[in-house]
Structures are given as structure tokens and as C-alpha cells.
Amino acid sequence: MFLRHRRAAQAFADAWGSRRRPDDAEVSALVALARRVEVSATADPDPVFRDGLREQLLASAGQTMVAGPPRRVFEPQPLSPGRRRARWAGAVVAATLALVGSVSASASAVPGDILYPVKMGTERVERTFAGDDQSLGRLYLTQAGTRLGEAEVLGQQSNTNARTRVSSALDAFSDSAERGSALLLGTAGRQVDPADADYVAAFAEDSTVRINALLERLAPADRGSAERAVRTLADLGVDIGTACPECTGDTERVAESVDDLLSDVQRTLVEGGPAAGTEDGGEPGRQSDATGEPGTTTRGGSPSGGDTGSSEQPRPRTTAPPIESLPIIALPEAKPPSSVGDVLSPVVGAVLGDDRQEGLVPSVLGVLGLRR
């Protein structure tokens, strides 16, 4: 029967292609039906819409189109001579500071800390030494995870300076996530490695969980950055599906959680009201753990609804699935980049031998504009 079906399928395909009247009555009827369907296809895009969209696309092409990277064109800025010097100096700084241990101390720094510029410099150096697009892409995603970690730490701090930096940490997360996924999900002439697509999907899923948990720490002022971060994750889902259609299993699950998260962001971070956080227990990440109150309700006792008075009080962190369960993404451990120091040891030797060594670090920081 399967063979008969295949023959019938071929007979139809032949009849449709040739426009010759087929012998088989059923095939003939189906060809007529298909023609009827075809004739009904009269919808064309409205010319005003079509022409308008074309204009819009071309007008925005300068910002939108990204030329296919031959090899690692993702430098944050073009390499002017000043920047080249700064990169070189940045490498020197990283090596020097490795010796004094500041780099390891800076690994846990957050925006506003005095050592945060050192951490940024270290990350820049790491990117410089990434071997290929795949490594650089994964590095960008790891660094995006670090930005998210910084947002988490900042979100727990109560001073207003820290609170205002949460948005920029989220924006930096979005930037790094976009760059990393663009590198991993397609290079001209290279087929997307399903392992890379899985990596990006795992990153997106992990980030979704973390942002979900972070949500109750966010203020309405963070809404724009939070939405952008979630939309970036949604874009990743579509990009994975486009680049690697056979990887769709994970992406559908990720897409659903991202979509739910976007709704939560829009619902929760409403201007004029504190973060309500009074959703019912729909998402697993929202179950409150040690409050002693029944179920997932707020002190108002209703599972969902308008009690908005509780957000100022610090709530216990929601039990998101532990990050350790996704070992691909891990926060960077506090260790000096020994590989950098090894590579640059002749330079470091020259630096150490310099009488001006004591003044080198702050003055180089000044040159790079990293000192705040």
C-alpha cells in the first residue's frame, strides 16, 4: 500500500508538472482541485505597504545589516592607532596586574567597584586571545553570563547607585549575548555545528531562568533593559531555528519560557507601581521558599491579585533550578589568567625592570580611560 501511495504521489506530481490530463480519475480530480486552489491565490501585498516596507528596510540597512564575518570582525571599536596602543597597553596591564593579584580580586567586581575597569580589561584581553569564532562566541556568552551575575549582585544591594547600574548590566548582557550568538550561529561558508546551537539554546534557557529570578529585584526603571534582554533571548530562539532546523526540540521549550518571561516583565515592571510579584504559582521559579506563608501567596493571602505593598521588603530568593545543573555556563572563577601572563612574560620582565614600575599601572589606566 505504501508503494501504491508513492506511485500515486509521483503520478500526481507528473500530472501537475506536465499539465497533461492524467489517466487516473482520482489523480485527475486532485489536479483539478489543486488548480482551483491555485486560482484562488489572488492576494498580493498592498503596493503601498510593499513599497513602504522596501523604503524602510533600505533606510535602516546601515544599522541593521551585518556583513558576514570573514574572521572575527567583532571588535567593539575600529582599531585606530590610539586603540591599537590601548590594546597593547591593556595586555601589559593585565599581565602586570596578574602578578599583584588584582585581577583575581577583580573577578567578583561589579560596576561601580574600583577594580571593575580591571575586570573589563581582563575580559577584553581574553577576547583578544580567543582562537576562532567558536571560542570567541562562547566567550562572549560566558561574559554575558557574568554581566547577568553582576546584575544579580547589584539587584540585591539597596543603595541607589547600585540600583541604577542594574539596567546597564542588563544592556551589556544583551550586547554580549547578541555578539556571541551571531558568532556561533553562522559564519559564511560554515555549517552551523549542532553543538554550538545546543550551547546557545542552553545559554538562552539558563539566562531565562536567571532573569526570571532576578525579576523581583528589578524596578520599573529597569523595564526597558529587561525587555531588551528578554527580546534578545527570543531572537536567539528564532536564530537557532533558522540556522539549525533540526535543533528545534530545545528551542520550542526555550521559546515558551522566554515568551512567558516577556509577559512577566511587561506585567510586573509597571510604571507607578512597585514590582508586584504577586503572580500565582504558574512558573516553577516563582515558588517562595522559606517565608512560612501558605503556598505561593503574598501576605495578602490571595494567590493572584492586586497586593502591591510587599515589594519593598526583601523577599527570599526564588528557587530557580540550580545553575550547576547546566555546567556549560558557569560564572568565571576567581583566578588570574595565567595563560596571558605566560605569553607576555618577556614584556612583563621589561616592565618589572623599569624604575617607573610603580607608576605604570595607574598611568596606563589613565591612558586607557579606564580609571573612573
Added chain:
Amino acid sequence: MTEARHPIGVAVLAPPFDVSALWIALAQTRTGTGQPSRTPPDRDESHAERVHALVELARTGDAEAFGQLYDIYVTTVYRFLYYRVGSRQLAEDLTSDTFVRAMKAVGRFNWQGKDFGAWLTTIARNLIADHYKSARVRMELTSDVVPERGPAAESSEDEALVHLGDHALHHAISELSPEQRDCIVMRFLSGMTIAQTAAALDRSEGAIKQLQLRALRNLAKNVPQELRPEP
């Protein structure tokens, strides 16, 4: 009309409906990308080469090249979306989203057996899926996906009857399973070839031939008796 911008020739079908002109135009679309063209069959190869060259240029960031690809494929993409979602407004929104996404991603498009039109259709399909996953849309969604009639002048009773038939026909198409519905829309409403449909649905060409047959058989069951065409 903007034919000056369409070097390969575009016959924009003005409503309606000179049937013989329709037949001629539709016959010529079968070999191409769904964009009606007045080109003879031996121009197909040069058309494919032209598309290939435009894509290579677009990948380097050439905006005008992307504009020309838009001209070639916008009707195919729009029709696919329109006959899937049943609303002009939504089809326009999703068409816009599709091309914006394509513009962002064209830099990393690679051929590897893919057809550019099929790639665009894949983006469009993903966007439809994303759209329907939105909770807001779930609440508003009805089962009626009959396409709206555009501003076509229904100047004769015959045309009105044709539209009524289309109404029922598209309702029947919407009753099919998602893959069968996609196949019908791609093959017979957007004018995509078997190869393009196979690329877009990530199936083999043989599988598409069987899928279209199954879909048509099911469609025949759903279409009201009086509308079934005589063989």
C-alpha cells in the same frame, strides 16, 4: 506600478480577474519563486544565477542587493503568511518582521543546499509559531482563519461566487494538519516548487510529493460537495 525596479519582470496582478491572463501568469510561476514573471523557461538558470549573485552581495552588506531580493521574494513570503494567518494586517506585520530578520541574518546565510526563498519561508514559519505562542494571542485566537477579502471590486455575480468558493476553500485548508496546510500554502498558493518546499519544511522531495497528495486528498474531503471541481 514599479516595474522599473524589477528587471526580471513582474506582472502584478491587478484585481480582478482576467482568467486567461491568470493561467498564463500562474503557469510561468511554477518554475520560479512565486513571483509572476514573463520570462521563458530557459531564463530560469540565469534567474537562479542572479539570485545567487544578489545573495552574495547582500552578505557583504550591500543594501541595494537586499532590496532586489526583497522585490523578488516579497510576494511569495506575503502570500505564504496571508494564507496561513488569514489576516492582511497580520500578514503585513509578519512580512515586515521576516524581512527585518532576514536583513540582520543574511550576513551569515550559507548555501549548503538551501534555497534563499525557502530560507525566508522558514523565518516566516518560525515567526508564525512565535506569534501563536504568545499568551495574548492564545486568548484572542479564533478558529476562523478565513482570509479577508481585499478591496477587490466584486462587480459581477460570478466574481462574488468565486469569492464565496474561496472562502470555503480556505476554511477547508485551515482544517488540515499544520504540515499539510503549510505544504498546500507553499505549493499552490505561494507558487513554491517541490525543491523549495522540501527545503523550507526540511523534508525530502519524495516526502513532499507524498505530503501534497495526502493534503489534497484530505482537502477534497473537507471541501463542500458543490465546490469540488469537475476533473
